Amino acid sequence: MSSISQTVQNRDIRQLGINPNHWYVVARSSEVTNKPIGVVLWQQAIALYRDNQGTVHALEDRCPHRQVKLSHGQVVGSDLECAYHGWRFDSSGECAAVPYLAENQKLPSCKIRSYPVKEQDGFIWLFLGDKTPTVEPLGLPEWDHLNYIATVSIINCQAHYSYLIENLMDMYHGHLHQDLQAWAEAALQDIDEDNHRVDAHYTAQSYYKINKIWSISQLFFPALRRLHPEPLDVSYIYPHWASKLGQDFKIYCLLCPINETQTKAYLVHFTSLNAFWRLHKLPIWFRRFVKDSLFGAAQKLLDGLVVQDVKMIEEEQQAYLQHPDRRNYELNRALVSVQKLMRSQFETSN
Ligand code: FES
Ligand SMILES: [Fe+2]
Numbered sequence: 001m002s003s004i005s006q007t008v009q010n011r012d013i014r015q016l017g018i019n020p021n022h023w024y025v026v027a028r029s030s031e032v033t034n035k036p037i038g039v040v041l042w043q044q045a046i047a048l049y050r051d052n053q054g055t056v057h058a059l060e061d062r063c064p065h066r067q068v069k070l071s072h073g074q075v076v077g078s079d080l081e082c083a084y085h086g087w088r089f090d091s092s093g094e095c096a097a098v099p100y101l102a103e104n105q106k107l108p109s110c111k112i113r114s115y116p117v118k119e120q121d122g123f124i125w126l127f128l129g130d131k132t133p134t135v136e137p138l139g140l141p142e143w144d145h146l147n148y149i150a151t152v153s154i155i156n157c158q159a160h161y162s163y164l165i166e167n168l169m170d171m172y173h174g175h176l177h178q179d180l181q182a183w184a185e186a187a188l189q190d191i192d193e194d195n196h197r198v199d200a201h202y203t204a205q206s207y208y209k210i211n212k213i214w215s216i217s218q219l220f221f222p223a224l225r226r227l228h229p230e231p232l233d234v235s236y237i238y239p240h241w242a243s244k245l246g247q248d249f250k251i252y253c254l255l256c257p258i259n260e261t262q263t264k265a266y267l268v269h270f271t272s273l274n275a276f277w278r279l280h281k282l283p284i285w286f287r288r289f290v291k292d293s294l295f296g297a298a299q300k301l302l303d304g305l306v307v308q309d310v311k312m313i314e315e316e317q318q319a320y321l322q323h324p325d326r327r328n329y330e331l332n333r334a335l336v337s338v339q340k341l342m343r344s345q346f347e348t349s350n
Contacts, residue, residue, distance in 0.1 A: 013339050014160045014320050018042050018257055019349040021129035022239050023137035025254035025266055028152070029122050032056050036080060038071035040258050041128055046115060047071035048124060051078035057091040058117040058126055064095070064110035122150075123254060123266065129349070138240045140252055140268065146287040147280070148250075148270040149294040153302040155265040157310045159317035161239075161257040162342055164265060167309050168241045168253055169234050169338050171202045176312060180304045181207045181222055183245060186232060193337045195344060197237045200334035204232040206246055220300075236338050238345050248272050261317060267306060269298045 026039045027048055036049040038061045045061035047070045055078070061071050063082040072083045079088040079096050088097040093114040095107050116127040121140035127133045142148035157164060167173060171186035178184075184205040192199040207225035217224060230246030241253040249271060256264040271294075273279055279287065319326070330336065 011343070012324065013162050013342060014317075014324075015260055016160075016162065016342055016346050017349075018128075018161070018239060019345040021127075021131060021133070021349055022135060023118065023125040023127050023133070024239060025123045025256055026058070026117075026126045027124040028266065029119055029124060032119075032124055034075045036071045036073060036075060038069055039256070041126060042257055043259050044128070045069070045071075046126065047080060048117070049075050049080055051075060051091065053078065055091075056117050056119050056124055058115040058124075059089060059091070059093050060113040060115075062112060063087060063089075064108075064112055070112075122152075122268075138237055138242070138252070138254070142250055142270040142272075143268075146284070146291055147273045149273065149291060149297050151269040151271075151296050151298040151302050153267040153269070153299070153306050155253070155263070155267055155306050155310060157263050157265075157313050157317075158261055159263060159313045160260055161255060161263045162339070163313040163316050164253070164255070164263050164309075165236055165241060165338055165342070166335050167313055168243070169198070169200055169236055169334050170332050171200075171204065171232055171234060172332060173309075173312075174204070176308050177305055180301060180308070181225060182301070182305060183207070183232060184227060188332060188334060191334055191337055193341065195341075195348075197235055198334065198337045198341050199233060199235045200337075202232040202234070204230060204245070206230040206232075206248075208248060234334075236341060238341060247274065261321075267302060269302050271298060 024041055026041055026046065031037060032048050032050050034050050036047050039046050039048060047059050047061040048056060050056050059070060059080060061069050063070050063084065065087050066084060068084050070080055070082055073081045076088060079090050081088045086099040087095060089112060090096040091114060093112040095110050098107060101107065116133055118125045118137055120137055121143035125137040143150060174183050174186055186202045186204040188200060188202050190201045205227045207227060209228060232245050234243040239255050243251045252268045254266045258264055
């Protein structure tokens with residue numbers, strides 16, 4: 001083992017960096033307009049804006065003139081104009097105009113960093129690495145699919161991303177959510193793992209069965225729910241997470257780690273309408289109407305789960321900061337695999 005990998009093995013997982021050579025989610029598509037916004041991805045302040053053609057761009061959120069935030073400026077054509085003295089930067093980060101430049105003065109060569117961005121499946125994906133991306137963003141094929149109803153919940157937690165991933169991979173924490181009736185009696189069966197992902201296969205009991213049109217109302221009325229066994233698969237597909245409960249539910253967690261003690265993430269829940277074969281015979285416009293009107297159907301459930309999880313995750317982080325050398329007791333071997341993957345991904349980027 002090289003000395004670098006020894007260092008990484010010994011490094012505290014709660015202080016681990018990220019592998020920047022991936023696509024991270026920095027915003028929802030709807031958040032990015034022709035009014036710039038500032039976001040932070042792993043300590044880097046980034047200005048996002050949509051140009052007059054509708055294309056999204058990402059620049060370092062710093063005007064090189066006086067270091068103020070470019071996200072406080074405005075979009076002019078495809079450029080971003082600083083609020084202070086009106087210097088403009090094109091989408092590659094090059095200074096494109098200074099309003100008071102004298103005839104004998106040249107434009108300053110003060111290029112700022114621009115980041116590769118993609119708008120896909122309702123989100124803005126940003127590649128943080130210096131190299132040309134060799135990977136693709138994680139796809140959410142259900143986002144535009146007429147048979148799936150989406151709900152999005154935003155996670156803002158004051159904790160290292162490892163706590164969130166461990167929470168999502170450890171299905172034994174159904175105990176915490178008993179009152180919300182998400183799943184019950186999880187039991188880990190098997191784990192598949194490689195350098196990019198960990199797939200943990202559990203069996204569990206699901207409360208929901210979406211097989212009749214009225215069964216969507218199970219999302220709202222607990223009395224209609226009946227426990228029944230379903231396979232529950234959870235996957236850490238670095239740096240994001242995806243899960244599947246039976247045939248009816250898919251959930252993604254799209255990560256935006258902010259720093260060592262702060263993580264933002266988007267939890268995206270899909271309820272499948274695949275069981276309603278009659279629905280598939282209806283006109284597309286009507287199916288789209290059904291999909292759009294039911295958007296957010298699982299909002300209460302999802303937001304409720306997030307509140308409970310965030311509380312626990314933040315307590316773990318606080319306890320760690322107070323006593324960094326206290327050891328945890330881990331019984332779930334999926335979490336051992338997950339920590340190994342976080343470490344190896346960080347290591348390959350160094
Ligand atoms: S600080 Fe941005 S133009 Fe002067
Ligand atoms: Fe949870």
